[in-house]
Amino acid sequence: MWKGRLLSIHTTGASREPIRELDRATLIAGVGIEGDRYAKGIDTGTYSKIPDVREVTLIEVETLEALARDHDITLTPQEHRRNLTVRGVPLNHLVGVRFRVGEVVLEGGRLNTPCRYLDMITRKSVCDLMVHRSGLNCRIVEGGTIRPGDTVQPA
Structure with a gap:
C-alpha cells in the first residue's frame, strides 16, 4: 500500500492569471x-467548456x-498550473479510484494531457516530456480543508 504527502497548493482566479500558493x-x-477559476462556475479556464471532472x-x-x-x-510548482x-x-x-488528501476524499477522473499552452507561458519545452506524467483531474467526493504536509492515501 502506498502513502504520500501533499507538498503544495496552488490556485488562480482566471486563465492566464498568476498562480497563488496557499x-x-x-x-x-x-x-x-x-x-x-474552475470552482467559480463561469468560463474562466482554458478547458471550462470541455465536459470533464476537473474540480x-x-x-x-x-x-x-x-x-x-x-x-x-526546472519547472516549479508555481509554473505547472x-x-x-x-x-x-x-x-x-x-x-476511477477514491483516495484521501488529509480529510478530503477525491476520486480520480482522467489523466491530464500536456498542452502547448504550458510551453508558451513558461517558455520551456516540457509538453512532449510530460506525456503520461502531466497529472490527474479529480472529483471532490467529500470536501474539507487541506494543508501542505497532509497525508495522501487510499480512502
Missing part, C-alpha cells in the same frame, strides 16, 4: 477549490524532479 485550501464537493488537479513532484534530472529543465503537488502518490493508477 497555506491551506477549502475543497467543496462537486464544485472545486474555493476561489479557484481539482494533481501532479507528482517526481515529474518535476525528472525534468530537472533528465533534461536540465496544477492545484496540488504531491509526493509518493501513484496518480496514473488512481483513475
Whole structure:
C-alpha cells in the first residue's frame, strides 16, 4: 500500500492569471477549490467548456524532479498550473479510484494531457516530456480543508 504527502497548493482566479500558493485550501464537493477559476462556475479556464471532472488537479513532484534530472529543465510548482503537488502518490493508477488528501476524499477522473499552452507561458519545452506524467483531474467526493504536509492515501 502506498502513502504520500501533499507538498503544495496552488490556485488562480482566471486563465492566464498568476498562480497563488496557499497555506491551506477549502475543497467543496462537486464544485472545486474555493476561489479557484474552475470552482467559480463561469468560463474562466482554458478547458471550462470541455465536459470533464476537473474540480481539482494533481501532479507528482517526481515529474518535476525528472525534468530537472533528465533534461536540465526546472519547472516549479508555481509554473505547472496544477492545484496540488504531491509526493509518493501513484496518480496514473488512481483513475476511477477514491483516495484521501488529509480529510478530503477525491476520486480520480482522467489523466491530464500536456498542452502547448504550458510551453508558451513558461517558455520551456516540457509538453512532449510530460506525456503520461502531466497529472490527474479529480472529483471532490467529500470536501474539507487541506494543508501542505497532509497525508495522501487510499480512502
